[in-house]
Amino acid sequence: MENKLYNNELAFELATKKIDESRQGETLTVERPSTTASNGKKFYIESYGCQMNFADSEVVASILSQSGFDSTTEFTDADLILLNTCAIRDNAEQRVRHRLQHLQSVKKKKKGALIGVLGCMAERLKEKFLEEEKIVDIVAGPDAYRSLPLLIEEAETGQKAVNVLLSREETYAEINPVRLNSNGVTAFISITRGCDNMCSFCVVPFTRGRERSRDYESIVAEAKELFEKGYREVTLLGQNVDSYRYSKDPKLVGKKLVDAKYDEGVVNFARLLEMVAEVSPLLRVRFSTSHPKDMTDDVLHAMAKHPNICKYIHLPVQSGNSRVLELMNRTYDREWYMQRIEAIRNIVPDAAVSTDIITGFCTETEEEFRDTLSMMEFAKYSMSYMFFYSERPGTVAAKKYKDDIPEEVKKRRLQEVVDLQMKLSLEHNKADVGKTFEVLAEGTSHRSEEHLFGRNSQNKVVVFPKADIKPGMYVQVKVTDCTSATLKGELVH
Ligand code: 5AD
Numbered sequence: 001m002e003n004k005l006y007n008n009e010l011a012f013e014l015a016t017k018k019i020d021e022s023r024q025g026e027t028l029t030v031e032r033p034s035t036t037a038s039n040g041k042k043f044y045i046e047s048y049g050c051q052m053n054f055a056d057s058e059v060v061a062s063i064l065s066q067s068g069f070d071s072t073t074e075f076t077d078a079d080l081i082l083l084n085t086c087a088i089r090d091n092a093e094q095r096v097r098h099r100l101q102h103l104q105s106v107k108k109k110k111k112g113a114l115i116g117v118l119g120c121m122a123e124r125l126k127e128k129f130l131e132e133e134k135i136v137d138i139v140a141g142p143d144a145y146r147s148l149p150l151l152i153e154e155a156e157t158g159q160k161a162v163n164v165l166l167s168r169e170e171t172y173a174e175i176n177p178v179r180l181n182s183n184g185v186t187a188f189i190s191i192t193r194g195c196d197n198m199c200s201f202c203v204v205p206f207t208r209g210r211e212r213s214r215d216y217e218s219i220v221a222e223a224k225e226l227f228e229k230g231y232r233e234v235t236l237l238g239q240n241v242d243s244y245r246y247s248k249d250p251k252l253v254g255k256k257l258v259d260a261k262y263d264e265g266v267v268n269f270a271r272l273l274e275m276v277a278e279v280s281p282l283l284r285v286r287f288s289t290s291h292p293k294d295m296t297d298d299v300l301h302a303m304a305k306h307p308n309i310c311k312y313i314h315l316p317v318q319s320g321n322s323r324v325l326e327l328m329n330r331t332y333d334r335e336w337y338m339q340r341i342e343a344i345r346n347i348v349p350d351a352a353v354s355t356d357i358i359t360g361f362c363t364e365t366e367e368e369f370r371d372t373l374s375m376m377e378f379a380k381y382s383m384s385y386m387f388f389y390s391e392r393p394g395t396v397a398a399k400k401y402k403d404d405i406p407e408e409v410k411k412r413r414l415q416e417v418v419d420l421q422m423k424l425s426l427e428h429n430k431a432d433v434g435k436t437f438e439v440l441a442e443g444t445s446h447r448s449e450e451h452l453f454g455r456n457s458q459n460k461v462v463v464f465p466k467a468d469i470k471p472g473m474y475v476q477v478k479v480t481d482c483t484s485a486t487l488k489g490e491l492v493h
């Protein structure tokens, strides 16, 4: 059984059926604004990691094109090669290091070409990156993208350029991300940056800094603009969307508005969701990621009230055992999490729930691991992202706890989780056979030119005959068959 799993990435692949995995390393092209003169240079950008990083690359592309750069999808063609990196697990970092080795040859061939590392790995390693990876010229952390044009100028003079300052305010609120190689139907909108949760295993609070919420007016304006351009689905992104809070009151801006409510002049996540849902009933709204400690019933009621808020919640559990959850500093226990699942079932009965799971966290016993399996059975997740624990330097867990579960045990537990999820996903999908769903068509199926794929409200991929349907249209599909990853069906007129 063990040799089926080599690393976290494979587990990820198994879990997501390559839907998300296929985007790793994806590139992006942009059209320079007609009002900006070209500086004759081209940039190439590749993104790794979470949806937030992909959204950030769109901000970076916008900043660079505003300052005269053109984009290219061929790194051999580029004067500036950027990798937007992820540091969440060791594997993610290894992948970037391999990529940098590969890029070394480009640098040899093209004199003067610059290589820049952006994102979480840049923030984690800072100047050390330049020592470790000699070919890197520019290091910019997630809050330093506005300074990229300056950093590039500096690097062009032969200096190494670094900006890894984290900010308490930066939300890139007014920067309009470019979306030219998207499908034109679905888009991401960042609503918060950073994270204040300090889960003991996680490097994100160190790489993305303190949590801050973006002005709701700029979020709603972005959603409106996307809708007017023909987009039909937006996903509101944040490390913990439930902690979104924003007030126009200058005394409150930038403050952590912990218990403030909307009627005190503060917009919380439930209210923001409704504001975006009210842009148009034809605009679907999704959000990710929810945190079990912060997800309120108000959010669930907002979902129940608006048909266009998708009935899907990504609610990472990490572990099903209360002692392990405490060590992870998740600030909820097994019972609390189960109550949240019950609340979802009561208030939004047709919602699908997915999760993140870590196996083999410090000191996790076999019996405690079984609690994760039983939690999966209880919550009946439609999908999971599953990982084995990877110690990250600088985190609380790395400082306080011994990474004492042998790798083969971590991997065997992970395999058990993956196997159970496959079974649960198949059961979940089988229960949909015979039902009819509204599906937003996104594009041609990867398997057949004759078919389109889209998603239903529960975020399940649905494949159906193309007929005369175009991406961006809503269709009714009756499910006739399924695998653990996909629903297949026929059009209902
Ligand atoms: N090891 C393994 N998985 C991790 N995650 C975060 N940090 C680690 C780590 N050190 C997982 C969590 C989180 C998801 C984005 O990545 O499950 O929810």
Ligand code: SF4
Residues within 6 Å of the ligand: 195, 196, 197, 198, 199, 202, 203, 204, 205, 239, 240, 291
């Ligand atoms: Fe990391 Fe926890 Fe913040 Fe998620 S909520 S980014 S796991 S610290």
